[in-house]
Amino acid sequence: MALLESELKARSLTLNRTRPKFARKFSKSWILLLMFLPCLLYYILFKYYPMLGIVISFKNYNLYKGIWESDWVGFKYYVTFFQNPDFWLLFRNTFLLGVYTLIFGFPAPIMLALLLNELKNMAFKRFVQTATYLPHFISNVIAASMITMFLSPTGGLINRMLNGLGIGTINFLTEPSWFKPIYVLSEIWQHVGWETIIYLAALSSINPALYEAASIDGAGRMRKMWSVTLPGIAPAIVILLLLNVGKILEIGFEKVYLLSNPTTYATADIFSTYVYRVGMTNGNYSYASAIDVFTGIVSLVFIVSANYISRKLSDSSLW
Amino acid sequence: MNLRKWSISSVVIGVCLILIVATMLYPFLYMTSVSLSKSIYVLRGEVTWLPKALDFSAYKAVLKDPRIGQSYLNTFIYVSLGTLVSLVITALGGYALSRKDMMFHKGWTLIIIFTMFFQGGMIPTFLAVKSLGVMDSVWAMVLPGAVSTWNLLVMRTFFAGFPGELVEAGRIDGLNDFGIFVRIVVPLSKAVFATIGLFYAVGIWNNFTTPLLYLRNPDLFPLQVVLQNIVLAGNTNGESMSVGADSMIVDESLKYATIMVSTIPIMILYPMLQKYFVKGAMIGSVKG
Numbered sequence: 001m002a003l004l005e006s007e008l009k010a011r012s013l014t015l016n017r018t019r020p021k022f023a024r025k026f027s028k029s030w031i032l033l034l035m036f037l038p039c040l041l042y043y044i045l046f047k048y049y050p051m052l053g054i055v056i057s058f059k060n061y062n063l064y065k066g067i068w069e070s071d072w073v074g075f076k077y078y079v080t081f082f083q084n085p086d087f088w089l090l091f092r093n094t095f096l097l098g099v100y101t102l103i104f105g106f107p108a109p110i111m112l113a114l115l116l117n118e119l120k121n122m123a124f125k126r127f128v129q130t131a132t133y134l135p136h137f138i139s140n141v142i143a144a145s146m147i148t149m150f151l152s153p154t155g156g157l158i159n160r161m162l163n164g165l166g167i168g169t170i171n172f173l174t175e176p177s178w179f180k181p182i183y184v185l186s187e188i189w190q191h192v193g194w195e196t197i198i199y200l201a202a203l204s205s206i207n208p209a210l211y212e213a214a215s216i217d218g219a220g221r222m223r224k225m226w227s228v229t230l231p232g233i234a235p236a237i238v239i240l241l242l243l244n245v246g247k248i249l250e251i252g253f254e255k256v257y258l259l260s261n262p263t264t265y266a267t268a269d270i271f272s273t274y275v276y277r278v279g280m281t282n283g284n285y286s287y288a289s290a291i292d293v294f295t296g297i298v299s300l301v302f303i304v305s306a307n308y309i310s311r312k313l314s315d316s317s318l319w
Numbered sequence: 320m321n322l323r324k325w326s327i328s329s330v331v332i333g334v335c336l337i338l339i340v341a342t343m344l345y346p347f348l349y350m351t352s353v354s355l356s357k358s359i360y361v362l363r364g365e366v367t368w369l370p371k372a373l374d375f376s377a378y379k380a381v382l383k384d385p386r387i388g389q390s391y392l393n394t395f396i397y398v399s400l401g402t403l404v405s406l407v408i409t410a411l412g413g414y415a416l417s418r419k420d421m422m423f424h425k426g427w428t429l430i431i432i433f434t435m436f437f438q439g440g441m442i443p444t445f446l447a448v449k450s451l452g453v454m455d456s457v458w459a460m461v462l463p464g465a466v467s468t469w470n471l472l473v474m475r476t477f478f479a480g481f482p483g484e485l486v487e488a489g490r491i492d493g494l495n496d497f498g499i500f501v502r503i504v505v506p507l508s509k510a511v512f513a514t515i516g517l518f519y520a521v522g523i524w525n526n527f528t529t530p531l532l533y534l535r536n537p538d539l540f541p542l543q544v545v546l547q548n549i550v551l552a553g554n555t556n557g558e559s560m561s562v563g564a565d566s567m568i569v570d571e572s573l574k575y576a577t578i579m580v581s582t583i584p585i586m587i588l589y590p591m592l593q594k595y596f597v598k599g600a601m602i603g604s605v606k607g
Contacts, residue, residue, distance in 0.1 A: 025422055031496040032421040039412025042466045043431060050439030050447040067446065112339065118332050130590060131340045133597075134347075137589050138582055139525035141543045145550040145578050146346055155571060157349060160364050189342065197600045221328055253441075254527050258551060272441065279442040280532065292440025300437050 057289035077290035086274070094270040094295075097256070098248035100184045106244055108192045110237065113199035114225060129200075132193025144258035147186055148173060173259070176267040183259065183268075198240065199233055206232035242310050246303035249295060271295045347586070354378065354575035361569050377568050377576035387580065389538065390545040397460040397541055398523045405465050405519040406512065412466070413474025414500050417481075428475075435468050445532055459533035460523065460541065467522070470515050473602050477511045478504065514599035517592055524585070542581050550574045 026033075052067075057077055059070040081087055112132065119125045135143070150157045151172040159169050172178045210228045219227065253272040260268035271291060279288025348368070353361055354377050355370035365371060381387055415421050416428060439447070444463070453459050481504060489499035505512070527543045534540060540548075548554045589596070 029418075029421045029496075032415045032418055035411040035497060035500065036415035036421065036427065038408045039415070039466060039471070040427065040430075042408060042462075043434060045451060046444070046447070046463050046465075047434040047438065048430075049451075050444040051437075053439055053443030053446050056443065056446070067450075115332055115336055115339075118329070119336070124333075124336075128336050128340055130593060131343045133593065134586070134589065135343055137521060137525075137585050137596075139527065139543055141525075141527050141547050141551075142578055142582055145546065145574070146350065148551060149350075149571070149574060149578075150346065155364060193343065194600070197597055201601055258527070258547065275441050280445070285442050285446065288442045289440060292442055296437055296440055303436055 054289060054293055056286050057293050059286060061286040061289075063283075073286075077287045078294065080287065081290055081294065086269075089266070090269060090271050090274050093267060094249055094251060097180060097183060097251050097270060100180055101187055101251070102244055102248060104184050105188050105191070106241060108188050109195035110199055110233075112192055113196040113203060113233075114229065116196065116200065117203050117229065118221070129193065129196070132196070134193070135190045136194035138190070140252070140254040140258060143186060143190055144255055147182065147259065151182070173261065174263040176264045179260065179264045179268040183256065186255070195240075198236055202233040202236040203229065238310065238314055242306050245306040246299075248302060249299045347582075350575040350579055354572050354579050356572065358569045358572060361572050377572040378580070380568055380573060381576045381580050384549075386537075386540075386545045386549070387542075387577070390540050390542045393539060394524060394541040394543075396457060398520050400457065401461040401465070401523045402516050402520045404461050405467075405470075406516050409466055409471050409474055409515060409519075410505075410512065411500070413471050414478045414504060416471070416475045417478035418486075418496070431468055431471065441532070448533055454533055455536050455539065457539070460526075460529055463533065464522070464526070464529060467519070470518060473599070474511065474515060477508065477602060481507070510595070510598065511602070514595045514602070517595050518599055521585070546577060546581050549577050 056067055056070065058072060058074060059067070060073045060076075061067070062070045065071075116125055116128060119128075138146075151159070153159055153169050153171050158172070162168065162170060170178070172182060206228065210232075211224060214224045214228050249271070251270055251272070253276065256268060256270055257273050257276065260273060272295070275288045275291050275295075278284045278291070349366075352366050352368065352370040355373055355375070356366045357372040357374040360366050360371040416424065416431075418424070421427075438444070448454060448459065448463050453462055485503055485507075486499055489503050494502060525543065526541070527547065530539075530541050530544045534544070
C-alpha cells in the first residue's frame with residue numbers, strides 16, 4: 001500500500017506542477033493504456049466491485065431494496081456467527097483439513113521427486129512422470145465421482161476388496177470419521193505428480209560436481225541425498241511451504257462440496273461449503289457475506305504472518 | 320549385462336515407483352473395464368483387470384442421453400470462447416504491464432496483486448455478477464473468471480524478458496505499441512500462448528463452481544454439472560437408458576461409462592500437450 005500512496009503522490013505532483021509532462025507521458029503510452037484497459041475493466045468489475053458488496057454483511061440485505069437501500073445492522077451478523085455453535089465446528093474442520101493436507105500432502109511430492117531423481121533409466125522416469133501427472137487433469141467432479149463409486153458400500157471396488165479380506169463393508173461416505181482421510185488421500189493422489197515438477201526443476205539445477213566430490217569423499221546414496229540433494233532443493237521447499245501455509249484456510253470448495261453430505265457435516269463442513277448453503281441455498285446473503293469477510297481476513301493474516309515468520313527464520317520470503 | 324547396477328536400493332526404488340504408477344492408473348483401467356464388460360460379470364463382481372466379454376451398450380446408452388450431447392456442445396462453446404477471450408485480455412494486459420514506460424505501471428501491478436490476497440468472497444461476487452446481468456448466459460461462464468492473476472503475471476514476466484531492442488526496431492519501422500505487440504511480440508511467443516491458452520482451456524473444461532453459482536437454465540449446463548447430476552446425484556435418465564430386458568445395463572457400468580465419456584478427451588489430449596503444461600508450471604514456478 002505504501003507503494004500505491006507514493007504512486008498517487010507522484011501522480012498528484014505531476015498533475016499540479018508539470019502538467020505538460022503528464023500530457024506528454026500520456027500521449028507516449030496511451031496505446032499501452034488502451035491495451036491494458038480490458039484487463040483493468042475485468043479487475044474493476046469482477047474483483048473490486050464485489051468488494052463493495054461486502055457492505056451487505058453490515059446490512060440486512062433485502063432483495064427488493066438492493067445493496068444500497070437495505071437497512072444498516074452493524075456487526076449483527078458477525079456477532080451471530082461467532083456465537084453460533086457451528087462456528088467452532090467450521091473453524092475446526094477448515095483448519096484441520098488444511099493442516100492435514102499440509103502435513104501429509106506437502107512432503108509427498110518431495111519424496112516422489114527424490115525417488116525419481118535416483119532413477120537412471122530416462123524412459124522409465126518419463127513414463128512415471130506422465131502417469132503421475134494424469135490425475136491432476138481430471139476435474140473435481142470426476143475425482144469425486146470416482147471416489148464415490150469406488151467407496152460405494154454396494155459393489156464398490158474398495159469394499160469388495162475389504163470383503164475379500166474378511167474385513168466387512170465400511171460405509172466410507174456416510175461415516176464422519178472417514179471424511180478427512182478420504183479427502184487428504186485423494187488430494188495427494190490427484191496432485192502429487194504435478195507438484196514434483198518444481199522440485200525436479202530444482203534438482204536439475206544442482207551442480208553435478210557436488211555429487212562427484214561427495215563420491216570421492218566416500219558418500220553413499222543416502223549420504224548424498226542428505227548432504228547434497230536436500231540442501232540443493234531447500235529454497236524451493238521453503239517457498240512452497242510458505243505458499244501452502246498461507247493457503248491453509250483456502251481449502252477448495254468444489255471437492256469438499258461434492259464429497260460431503262448431511263451425514264458427514266460434523267467433520268466435512270467447512271467455511272466455504274457453509275457459506276454456499278447459507279447464502280446460495282437459503283438466500284441469507286448478509287449472514288453468508290459476513291462469513292466470507294471473516295475467512296478473507298483470516299486468510300490474509302495467515303499469508304502475511306507466514307511470510308513474516310519465514311523472513312525472520314530464513315532468507316526466503318514472498319515479498 | 321552389468322548386474323552391479325541392480326543394487327538392492329535400485330530395486331526397492333523401482334518397485335516403489337511401479338506401485339505409485341499402479342495407484343495412479345489402476346482406477347482408470349478399472350473404470351474402463353467395468354464400463355466395457357457385460358452386465359452379468361459386473362454384477363457378479365468378476366471384473367478386476369481387463370473387460371470381460373466386451374459390451375458397448377453402456378456407452379451407447381450414455382451417448383443417447385440428450386443431456387450428454389447438449390452439455391458437450393455447451394462445454395465446447397464455453398471452452399473455445401472463454402479461452403479466446405481470456406487469452407486476448409491476458410496477453411494484452413500482460414504485455415502492457417511488462418512495459419515500464421506505461422503510465423502508472425507500478426500502480427496497476429499493485430492493484431492486480433492485491434486481489435491475490437483479498438477478495439470479496441463467494442456471495443458478494445455472486446451479487447456483483449448478478450447485478451452485471453451476465454447470469455444464465457454464455458458470458459456467465461466466460462467473464463467472471465476471464466483473467467487469472469497467476470497467468471497474467473506469468474505472461475508479464477515472459478514479455479518482460481523481451482530485449483528492448485525489438486521495441487526500438489519496431490519503432491524505427493514506424494509501428495506503434497499495438498503494432499509492435501501484434502507484429503513482433505506475438506509471433507515470437509507462440510509457446511507461451513499455447514501454454515497459457517491450455518491452462519485456461521483445462522480450467523474452463525473442469526470448472527464446476529462457476530456453473531453451480533451462475534447458471535440456472537439446464538439447457539446451458541456444461542458437462543461437469545450434468546456429470547454431477549448423473550453420477551453423484553444419481554439421476555440416470557430413465558427413458559433413454561431403458562434398454563431391452565435381455566441387454567440390461569447395470570447402474571455401475573452406466574456411471575463409469577458416463578465418467579469415461581467426459582474424461583476421454585483430456586486423457587487423449589494430455590500426453591500430447593504435456594510438454595506445454597510442464598513448461599507453464601515451470602515458468603510459473605521460476606517466478607516464485
